[in-house]
Amino acid sequence: MNREQLEKTLNASVYATQVFSIYREQIEEDYKLDKYLSLLSQCEIVQLTQKTLQDFENEQQWMKLLRVLRARLMFRWIWQDVNQLTNVVQLTKELSDFADVCINEAKDFSKKPLLEKYGEPIGCDGLVQDLIVIGMGKLGAQELNLSSDIDLIFAFDEQGETNGRKTIDVQQFCILWGQKLIYLLDHITADGFVFRVDMRLRPWGDGSPLAMSYAGLEKYLIQHGREWERYAWIKARIITGMEKGQELLAMTRPFVFRRYVDYTAFSAMRDMKSMIEKEVVRRNLQDDIKLGAGGIREIEFIVQVFQLIYGGAKLELQDRQCLVNLEHLAEVDLLAPSVVRELKDAYIFLRRVEHAIQALNDQQTQSLPTDEDLKARLLVGLGYSNWCLFLSDLHKKREVVKAQFKLLIQENIDGQVVEKNNEDLQQRLNVYLDERGQQLVEEFWSSNAVKKLPAQALERLKAFWPPFVELILDSESPQTALLRLMPLVESVLRRTVYLVMLIENKGALQRLIKMAVVSPWICQELTQYPVLLDDFLSMDFELPTRLDLQDAMRHQLLRVEADQIEDQMRVLRLFKKSHVLTVAASDVLAESPLMKVSDALTDIAEVSVETTLHLAYRAVADRFGFPVLKSGQRCTLDTKGFIVIGYGKLGGIELGYGSDLDLVFIHDLDEQADTDGLKQITSFEFALKVAQKFMSLMTTQTLDGRAYEIDTRLRPSGESGVLVTSLRAYGLYQEKSAWLWEHQALVRARSIAGDDCLREQFEQIRINVLTQIRDVQSVQHEVLKMRQKMKDHLGSNETEKKSGIFHLKQDAGGIVDIEFMAQYMVLAWSGTKPDLARYSDNVRILEDAARLGTLSNAEAQALIQAYLSERAESHRLALANHNMQVQATDWQDTREIVCKLWQKLIDPTAENVLDSQ
Template sequence: MSTRTAFARRLTRQPIAHDAAMAADTRAAFADLPAELASLLAATAGCSPYLRELMAREAGWLRVALTMAPETALTTVLVRLDDLALADLGSGLRQAKRRVALLTALADLGGVWPLEQVTGALTQLADRAVDLCLKRLVADEIRRGKLPGATPEDAATAGGMVALAMGKMGAGELNYSSDIDLICLFDESRYGDDSAEARAAFLRVTRKMTALLSDHTAEGYVFRTDLRLRPDAAVTPVCLSMAAAESYYESVGRTWERAAYIKARPCGGDIAAGQKFLTTLIPFVWRKHLDFTAIQDAHDMRLRIRDHRGLNGPLVVEGHNMKLGQGGIREIEFFTQTRQLIAGGRDPALRDRTTVGALAALAAKGWLPRDVAAELTAHYRAHREVEHRLQMVGDAQTHDMPNSAEGVARIAHFMGVEPAAFRAGLLARLARVESLTDSFFAPGRAEDGPELTEKTRAVVEGWRAYPCLRSERAVEMFKRLRPAILKRLAEAGNPDEALAAFDGFLAGLPAGVQIFALFEANPQLVDLIVDIAATSPLLARYLARNSGVMDAVIGGAFFSAWPGAQALAAELAARLADMPDYERKLDNARRWMKEWHFRIGVHHLRGLTDAFQAGKEYADLAEAVVQALWPVVLAEFARKHGAAPGRGAVVLGMGSLGAGRLNAGSDLDLIVIYDPQDDEASTGPKPLAARPYFARLTQALVTALTAPMAEGRLYEVDMRLRPSGRQGPVATSLAAFQSYQQDEAWTWEHLALTRARVLAGDAGLAAEVEGFRRALLLAKGPGAQVLGDVAAMRQRLQAAKPAAGLWEAKNGPGRLMDIELMAQTAALRLGDPARRVEAQIEAGRRGGFLSQTAATDLLAAYRLCWRLQAGTRLLTGGVLDPATLGLGGCAFVLRETGEASTAALGARLETLTARAAAVIGTGLGEAAAPVGDDGQT
């Protein structure tokens, strides 16, 4: 057998090409390979854009690798990492990740490796990456004299630091696009009185390691790294002393943490110290007596996962979560780990880290029938293969089946079977796993009295395992609060909805008693939480993730008068001025914005403001954020590249932001205009020519607003309203902007300018931009083609974005976008500088473009649609549906719109939007003549 066929001779299967054209291109690119290899590559490329890209990028290496046995190819990749210096480690690891990802995928898809070898290869790379990062980074700390008493030789054991691989990495079972779960510890006994200084060094190492592995660069990433399985992750540092971790587990460790440590394994750094630490945890993980309470705890966990993720619906292929859904991977893992916890304390043979190995051990010891263990093993392997195909399509860490038949067909073909057979087989496996595992869990009954329904009792039982109820003091405080909370929840319009939302809030709270102390001292907060839970699940979820906002709620300013955009901008600017570094400024801006955003939502929800005041406040808040962040971004950019050339730039708010009215879910439409005057470039440490300077400055602003950080992101940003849209530069010079608007812009771009408003930047440039805007509207509005262009645009919009039904407030004839289009048309035709819809419609009436009746009809429909849209975005991310909104949500919408029932509201919406649509259709169809009160021109 020649070495060239070492891989090819082991092929046993291959996918079915889902995209024949992509498959053909790849086959042609690799036509020099043996036919069976070219066929595998082609079929794979026809199912996975990600793998197709890897093949093209690593084509030279791949040709050589496929001449070897895959084990040899893998070893070669991993061994080459050992010689990498710290400076080259990030690039080298990313190259290795690309190659190992490609090799394992092909070995998996071709049936060359079984599941255990596929997941094992991915885990080997993760182990090597973590170990090298720790040792190289600790060596650097030693070199810089930052690790007290350490010598260069101590780098071989990472100075006593160890990373524990948890979850699938610990078991050697990493999935194809898996995160890696790590717990980082250090042996404090090596440092004595210098342990605090040592901890600071190890914290730096942990953060740098996470960045080396997780950061996305032009070369990709290595592994997304998750450190949240460490003790009390919400409040503890990312690297702990072993003594502190041991103390935590001895005092407050919970069942899920015991289950997590079944798979724990030292994977990098001081392996011996890590193993010693795990030995000390044996009494915590493995109880000496048979531990049947683990069954209840595991069942509670299953219920919470299903309830929180909405996974209790009917079993269907589309959208099914292969990990957490009914009959999924987690069901088998829970089933297995729970049995291990019950009996593993007495029988070390049951402590296998792997799922398949543990099932075999349980069967061998009589804890499982052998046929059940064999069947679950087969289903587990099949589930994991489907999981891998889902992730191989685009290297996404997903477990959800596609939501479309086309997407499901792609996965079926990736599995090498036709869609109908794949569907039938998958549903049968899921149902069978559900049947085998569900009967094992027998939930107990909560001791809350007969007034609780079974459903309520099950939810309340699960509260005992939440982080916020970890300590005895928290439990005692909550016991005093619970009757009042349950009473208020029972009195909600829909008690089940309110309970589910409150459960989500409670689950998201961190450990500690502060929130319960607040509730005891401020009973009105309980009413507020229940009100939010019963009405707006979105606000409840936000509150769960940001419980610290309760401090703002009890502060005196929460219910005071709205301060306005300028006062808010000044407040944020003052806060940011006190922050020492750029990232902390951005994170604090996020925290500040979210508190105010939550305040607006609560005021709207509780009737302290209406949709129009809330819309103004959301816009004021966004304007304040842009105003306060712009100089921060500018200063950071100038530090590297010098002051902005010429007069600098201004940031324009477009669309709803420019008009000063946003809703709870709005993104920001922005454009940037700059004037370099006679300056060709900046004069900083790294000077830039004017055009790239402002382009990169604009990107820095967008990143400052959109980047996900510890406190989340500020806003999504849309810059498509700039000249030439996506094809144009992200920042536009004043001269180019003026020239484009005068000579090239389409009518829709002139319509967009009717709502443009400078938010931040040089005052002189801002005045010039505004003067140009007004002059341009006067010049372009009377054009003969305007109404025809708008009418054509309206038809395209309605074809592209039709109404989603009666309750759609935004899209469709006579609804928000349609009315806004007509209002902008009125402002453009008359050259009026008004930006708000009402003012633009009034300008149209005043100038004779609209009659009084037409203006009245447009405003009536607009006001109702805005109230619906603003209310909908506060309650849900989708279209309003009274049938699923819940009683609390429906009551809010009816109060906001002044209607007695959803039937009456629907009838009114239908009538008003029909009238508005008729006005718009008539107005755009009658050249430039005004629409009369009787519909005649």
């Protein structure tokens, strides 16, 4: 062995001296093999550990082998560090790789006795559950020091139970598994320990179960995750259970890295730093090179605060390692390269000091020694000739860190909000406000809600108000914008982080004000459900695609437990509201085309219906087992024998913002056959319960409102009919018993969700019914009669007509006239021109009518343009919370086009309908 290097190692570390005296022969053999000059790759560490543990007789011997290996490696690492044969990055990586392999080996070893006793842990999805071990802190960042604790969190994918002779639930199995893993690594024997294990970073800390399900962890972070936990989760890394673990880690990213620029991190960082400083003083830790002023923790804080502020937008800042992120901060111009160089130099220096301190006695400490012998050893480890020279260099490094920390964190950087002259600003605002508006502002600032705000919340509100008013003054209608947005401001007073987000996202605040001027409906949605602001602030205002919506719904429901009905309903409601809000924003701000807006609104509804059907079907099947198809085949979730039909605007792909859903439920089950569950019901009862469960999931009023209002009166026999109908009964009803108006409704019917085979059969029934040969005069008569009834009940009254009011939907020349003409053409002519019955939306029906020669191209295009114009106006009115009554003079030309074609196709007597009004 190199005697000079050995002597230096032993002089630098009491612990190394003890290890050498016990394991001298093994250490000398290790030295011969690699001369202590080579560096270890991850693969070599894994191979070395596995080779060490390949031959043992019992648990005690397994624990001894791993502890002896740890001691030998620690001696080697101290040797290399003292003799500068490695560097901070390489050393911390090797230590972390060793921790990883020890955790994996302990996990595998501890599972075997549990399997023998309880069997495999099986989740609700039928899959074997794994123990997901998450490395936090320095282990997660692969920055372990020489005597680090390892911070772990245990999780598993799904609840369930074991399949052995003695069964326990999956959570209890994973708790026992984790407890054994900790014991194997943490327990101190005659040979020492492998790693001290700290589990306090798990949700609720020591007061919670040792292992938590994915869904439980997600729910905790969403509902209870604290600011300091965002910092902790920056460094989280999956150690075991890689496949499911990566999904879990992806779930935590939005909690850690907000999609907007999050300046609240500065304030939270100052609060955390203040707490640490108090602890430093209380415990007399001024000489702690980690927690003391200018220490390692302050460098980490500088890096992490920028990660939390900008990491959602700048993905390169989501790296776990401090040195890597310092480089990235220079690359994205958040820190000057010179500052980064100084901080990197200080960090590496401080980490070397940390290692030298911990090498003294293999203790988890970062405090400078006071004992003279230990001071002398520390100087040997760091290569200094005297203590004063070392302290001088240490002081210089810490002063650099202190200065940067003060500059970046301790000054009032919260968005660099400059106080404005509120009095002058209010006077400018008052010019645009009437007495009601001025009174509203005065009442707001003198309200109990504002007076009772905590100091930090009040500070945020005062910082928000000037830029808010400035942008209000720049808007088209300051009074309108202010009156509509003040309730929203009031609704978030207890969650003023939203105000900070809006201050720092000026573009989002401008968009919000512009939308407020156009749409009180949007303001009301955001006021009633402030959680939607999270999505609003990150919107790109592109209309969502069907695939985007399906992926979003799947992701949001992925970790909701099957029996968590309230959570399922919350997901359904917020999914619908947030995506409809996106469509409305795109409509208002990007002026998206009407047809694309309706397509997107329809897609949102269809994805909601598909998902709700799946949830309802699964819930009933879990309780009663699966039903039997008419064919005799037992159903599964894939062949469910159940479909949902969309009528009206949903069926016609023409949903608006306030549209309800007209739905009909159809099954193809053997109604008398029983389900195969422990508690059996007939297949008809099964279908009925699925429909009822569907309705409950969709329409139950919760704190998040309803997903959709649903109307099922278009089912066979209407309200007097059963909620769900067999396909055969539905077909017979349409062929033998349905009124003509029900066939009119069928024109706009379309299968939305469920069994693909059954959906095809429904479509064939629809085509067969619609393409029947009908007497044209009879169709004209029935359509005209139904249309007149609707005008009488829903249209403008005579007084309104005389005052120049036009009901955009129900009056002559309105939307319903065009819809009725399209339906009339399908019913009257598709017997000889079946292509007319292909589509359920009015525009394509009219296009086909022109293609097939039943309308001229000019007539079809005139109707289409009239229809789109009136529907576009109906969307605008819905966003403005107005009814469908408009000024008749503004629509005279459009109405004349529609009425002339109505006269030609259906009612020759309607010649002077406009003149009469």
